[in-house]
Structures are given as structure tokens and as C-alpha cells.
Amino acid sequence: MESRITTDPAIMGGKPCIRGTRLSVEFILELLASGATTQSIAATYPQVSQDDVSAAVQYAARYLHGSSQLEVEITH
Numbered sequence: 001m002e003s004r005i006t007t008d009p010a011i012m013g014g015k016p017c018i019r020g021t022r023l024s025v026e027f028i029l030e031l032l033a034s035g036a037t038t039q040s041i042a043a044t045y046p047q048v049s050q051d052d053v054s055a056a057v058q059y060a061a062r063y064l065h066g067s068s069q070l071e072v073e074i075t076h
Contacts, residue, residue, distance in 0.1 A: 004055035016059055018052045021045075028056040 006019045015024040022047060031041055038053045 004052050005059045020040040
């Protein structure tokens with residue numbers, strides 16, 4: 001997960017995003033909540049793999065758990 005989710009203040013205001021994209025973890029969760037499947041997200045957004053979608057869900061779960069051990073790479 002650590003290599004799939006990144007934050008950069010210059011991209012999407014620093015929201016956690018899937019590496020190399022402007023697709024935020026929040027957006028991925030919204031797609032899933034609206035009924036999209038991991039497979040359909042990967043098919044609609046070819047720059048995103050099913051593993052990326054899983055990493056977004058894992059990131060959100062860890063964030064919500066309150067863990068202070070989140071590993072986020074900040075790029076410049």
C-alpha cells in the first residue's frame with residue numbers, strides 16, 4: 001500500500017491519491033459506495049489497477065482507525 005498512495009500539496013490540494021494519478025482515495029471510496037466494483041473502476045480508469053483500489057480502501061481503513069503509523073510518501 002505504501003507505494004500506491006501518495007500525497008503532494010501540488011496535486012488535489014494534498015489529498016491522498018493513487019500514485020501517478022489525480023484520483024483521490026476519497027473519489028475511489030465514493031465510486032465503491034455508489035456500487036462500482038474494483039473491476040469496473042480498473043476498467044474505467046486504466047491507469048488504476050485493482051490493487052490500487054484495494055490500497056485506497058486499506059488506506060482509508062487505517063486512517064479511520066486512528067493509526068499514527070500511516071506511511072505516506074510526500075513528493076515534490
